[in-house]
Structures are given as structure tokens and as C-alpha cells.
Amino acid sequence: MKSLCKLLLVTMVVWLGALSLTPAEASVANDPGYVRIYRSGSMTFYLNKRSIAIENYNPPYYRLSVTTRTEFSPILRVPETTEDGARMVFDYNYDNKTIRFVSMDGRPYSFRDATINVARHEGWQRPHEATAAALAAFRVVYGIPFY
Template sequence: MKTLCKLLLVTMVVWLGALSLTPVEASVANDPGYVRIYRQGASTFYLNKRSIAIENYNPPYYRLSVTTRTEYDPIMRFSEETKDGARMVFDYDYDNKTISLVGGRRGNRPIDVSRGEDWQYPAEAKAAALAAFRVVYGIPFY
């Protein structure tokens, strides 16, 4: 009987110790340093406010670089979930209300900021560009 109790006690201690070593969820949903900007299917995109860098400030021309984070629904856990996404750079022309995604394989690409068009490539580009401008300058771009 004593052996069985000791075995049970050791098993519980090992099991509880193993549970304490499991990684904590790295969700940024409640982190004030992130803003939810876009949702597409099982993916939710966040803008990392701490990552925004002002690369050019020459009104009405601006350049901001940002990092986004993609999180997936709990049923689709991927290891990449805890890492920030790629860095995106945007050129803004406030007078003409145009935004371009800078660089990449396809060069500079204009982003349609009209209210009717929601899809862009990458999917979060329009939302990230508009959110970053609002976070930095406190006014909406469009």
C-alpha cells in the first residue's frame, strides 16, 4: 500500500512538473502593443505597434515600416503563430490619397485604399497600412 501511494505521488509530481514546462499561449489579442487589423478565414492579423518605424517624414509624403503578426484559430495551431511576420514598408502620398507597398519580388505595388476594395496581396497590406498611419499620426489616412 505504501509503495502504491509513493508511486502515485511521484507520478503526480512528474505530471504536474511536465505541465508547468509546457509553453504558455503566445496570443497577442489582449496585448496593448498590438492592434487587430484584419481577419481572413482562420487567420487573424495584428499590427505590432512597437515595430512601426518612420523612415520618411516629408509631408505630404511619408514612409512607414511595420511588422504584422498572424494568429490562427485554436484548431489550427502552427508553430509560426508565436513569431512576427515579415516587415512591410509603405509609401504614402497624403495629397493624392495613394499608398504603395515598397519592395518585394514585384517591386512597388499600389494599394487600393478605396472603401469598396478589401482584397489586396498580401491580404493584410491595406489594413496594416491604414492602421499604421492612424497609430503614428493620430488621423485616418482615408
């Protein structure tokens, strides 16, 4: 009976220890509300499909706002493994095959090349996940790729 109690105690200690090593927040990798859009080093960026808002629908002009989520590699051993990313707003011109990066977290996007031509495979320099987020959001909302 003592050995059974010791075994149960050891099992509980190991189990509780394992729980303390798991991330504070569960991974969004298997959550159907998120789609993986970009990976950079130890970070993986996801598009929160539930956060997409259609701000303008006037074909061929569209405006979508989206939120990304960043998941850090467990190798980094940071206390919080995921965090909300930026709220980004994009203007789409389907006829010209262009996407304009309007704002990020309510602040206007001020880089000189805020418009990209998707047909020429252009992309914004920063933030890295912006191009992938813009393309993924359009596909999620309208069910077709933006060129």
C-alpha cells in the same frame, strides 16, 4: 494524510498537463503593443506598434515600415501559435489619397498594381493584411485616419 497527498499529486499532474497543452507563446491579442488589423480563416493578423519606423516625413509624403504578427487558431494545434509576419514598407501621398506598397522583407513589391487609391476603397490582392497594416500604421503614428 494519504488522501491529501494523493489530491495534491493529482492536482499537480492535471495542472502540469494543462500547461503542456497551452501554446508555446502567449497570445498577442491582449498585448497593448499590438493592434488587430485583419482576420482570414484561422489566422488573425496584428500590427506590431513598436515595430513602426518613420522613414520619411515630408508632408504630404510619408514613408512607414511596419511588421505584422500572425496568430493561428488553436484549433489547428500547431506547435507554435504565433509567428512574425513580413516587414512591409509603404509610401503615402496624402494629397492624392494613395498608398504605394514599396517592399516586403526588403524585396520590392512587384505586382503591377502596387499603388492603391484609398478614397475609392481599393486594396491590394496579396498579402491580404497589407492594406489593413498600411491604414492602421498611419493611424497609430499620426493619430488620424488616412482617408
